[in-house]
Amino acid sequence: MxxxxxxxxxxxxxxxxxxxxxxxxxxxxxxxxxxxxxxxxxxxxxxxxxxxxxxxxxxxxxxxxxxxxxxxxxxxxxxxxxxxxxxxxxxxxxxxxxxxxxVPNIPHESVVDGNDDADNPEVFRWGAKPEFDFTPKEHYELGANLDGLDFERGAKLAGSRFVVYRGWAARLERALASFMLDVQTLEHGYKEIMPPVIVNTETMTATGQLPKFAEDLFKLEGTDYYLIPTAEVPVTNLHREETIAEDELPLKYTAWTPCFRSEAGSYGKDTKGLIRMHQFQKVEMVRFEKPEDSFAALEEMREHAENILKKLGLHYRVVTLCTGDLGFSATKTYDLEVWLPGQDKFREISSCSNCMDFQARRGGIRFKRKGAKKAELVHTLNGSGLAVGRTLVAVLENYQQADGSIVIPEVLRPYMGGLEVLKSE
Structure with missing residues (x-):
């Protein structure tokens, strides 16, 4: 606000x-x-x-x-x-x-004008596209052939845009999340949080999901409860209506949670596979910073998200969102887009945003400098570190072999019990 x-x-x-x-x-x-x-x-x-x-x-x-x-x-x-x-x-x-x-947040002066994602300028690219001597398949075909992704039973249990992970796929999803949490906590100093995934109206309002984006949320009928669309919501609200001591800042949190989105307005988009699900998992990073430090923190948070992709050996690029594509609460956002050979395109896998004091004003989140009489609003930042399901998609498509098997990236093998290759039995 x-x-x-x-x-x-x-x-x-x-x-x-x-x-x-x-x-x-x-x-x-x-x-x-x-x-x-x-x-x-x-x-x-x-x-x-x-x-x-x-x-x-x-x-x-x-x-x-x-x-x-x-x-x-x-x-x-x-x-x-x-x-x-x-x-x-x-x-x-x-x-x-x-x-x-x-009223949305005011874009930072460095954000370029544009209508939509087609106008987002690329600012960085890492790695190279993998080369294949065969036509690479999309992840949903690879996953089905290896009996790991069951979309039919997901639809039977809940409807479209749901999936059942089976065997190796369930383990790989868990392995990716554990790997991401370990990197963010052990290497980058984030404190792990396990928040509620059901929150109330006040919590949704403080981070900007309500009232504007009510149609994008799942509300529990007859209650004041909503399923979270991202861990940004409960984790940012940890300090709602609180005043943080200056020497406690910065506060850096990470959380692995399921996320729920109605995907209103996405009819006909990404109807196959894991790209646009009603339920998915994400490892989120949330930071509380002093105003003078928040843009340096945004660059650091972006690096922390990129680090996951680099360790996995995945080709990606970074774009800054233009004014027409910028999220409601953000003043500046970087999107990380990973290369998917099966789709022959880059797809978003992380967004890292600085909201400055926009969410803090809505949520009454302040800090007090030593010797100051009045408290100030903190700056809040959030970023995916990463979207777990989309990372699984990227691993399947980038590490696929001609025989349909999948090579497991080395950094994930300890989390997979030493398994090196996923293949049909």
Whole structure:
């Protein structure tokens, strides 16, 4: 959420930001709401001042034995009007809050203008495309042939965009997650968290999923509970309405959780395979930083995500998201895209974002510098380290052999009990 005082002083900046993002926000509506709010407050203050003055006059008349009926009548009218103004002010405040919650974060000055992912500039590329002397298959065919990915039973149990992992595939998914957690905790200093995967409305609102993206979420019927779309949601909310001591920063967390997304608006996209599932697993990184450190932390977080891909020997590239593709809460985002030979294209496998104080303001997450009188909002960052299912996809497609077997990357073999090759028995 943007700062209300900042918006009042910089409405043109907000208007430009909304336009650059191609967002559907009526910026001028704020002016009308804010003017109405100020008018209500001003009238109420005048009436409350009158009430205070006249109340004293009533007391004086009664003390002197004089009739005060006219003043009492007037105060009845004033009281009713103040009550009406207070109620109207509550309604306007709610409308202002709703409007504020609909406004996306302002893009960082380094973010380029663009309409969608086609306009995202590439900033880095690592490794080389694997070469095959055969036509590489897509992961869902490889997984089915090796009896590891069962989409038919997934559909029977839950519906489309679900899968059952069997045998080696279940173990490989677990191995990838364990490997990622070990790298992030042991090498990069993140503290592992195992949060709830069901959260309430307040938690979803603080990180920006609600109210704007309600249709993308799974809500538990008849409750105030939602299934999380990413561990960013509960982990960022660990410190909601808290003030962190300066010497505790930075805070670096990582969590491996299932994630649930309705994939609203993705009808017809990636209907085969693991790329776009309703339920998937992800290892997430979340950081709380002092404002002056957050952009350096973004670069470091990106490196930590890239490190996983490098250790797995997977060809990838890094792009920065343009204004039209930037997430609602982010001011700047890097996407890591891994090469998938079966699809003959790069596909996103991680997003690393700096939200600055946008989420912290919504969630009341502050820190206090030594000797300072007032607390400040922290900057929050989040990044996939990595999406586990998509990493499994990348391993299958990049390490496939002509006979349909899959060579297991060396770094994963200790997690697979020393197994080197997945093959038909």
């Amino acid at each position: 943007l700062d209300l005082k900042f918006i009042r002083k910089n409405l043109d900046v907000v208007r430009e930001s909304v336009a650059r993002r191609r967002a559907k926000v009526d910026v001028d509506a704020f002016t009308g709401l804010d003017e109405r709010r100020r008018a209500l407050i001003a009238e109420a203050e005048v009436l409350k001042a009158e009430r205070n003055t006249v109340s004293k006059d009533i007391g004086k008349r009664k003390k002197a034995g004089e009739d005060a009926a006219d003043l009492v009548s007037r105060m009845g009218e004033v009281g009713d009007r103040i009550k009406s103004l207070d109620e109207e002010l509550r309604q306007v405040d709610a409308e202002v809050r709703d409007w504020l919650e609909s």
